[in-house]
Amino acid sequence: MDISGETRAVKSYMVELEAEVAKIERREEKLLRKPVMTDDKDICSYVTFISVSFRVYLFSCFAGNM
Structure with a gap:
């Protein structure tokens, strides 16, 4: 794999990680809004x-x- 291919792979992986982090943050926000x-x-x-x-x-x- 060349440098540009590795860079693309890392960027796509980072996009996936950011999406997962966003999902977790939304879940946390929902839990924090629930009444205690x-x-x-x-x-x-x-x-x-x-x-x-x-x-x-x-x-x-x-x-x-x-």
Whole structure:
């Protein structure tokens, strides 16, 4: 590979890295905008949501295998 080919490869790799960094930064911004759980009720409802979601997921897995 010549110098110009290596330069192009490095530049395209840098563009890909910049795109990945931008994705991560957008995810971080979304997470920072989410409200913080400050109340025990919020935490309990969140845990309940997760447990119900997990049960639905397990049911769908078993139902799909029957």
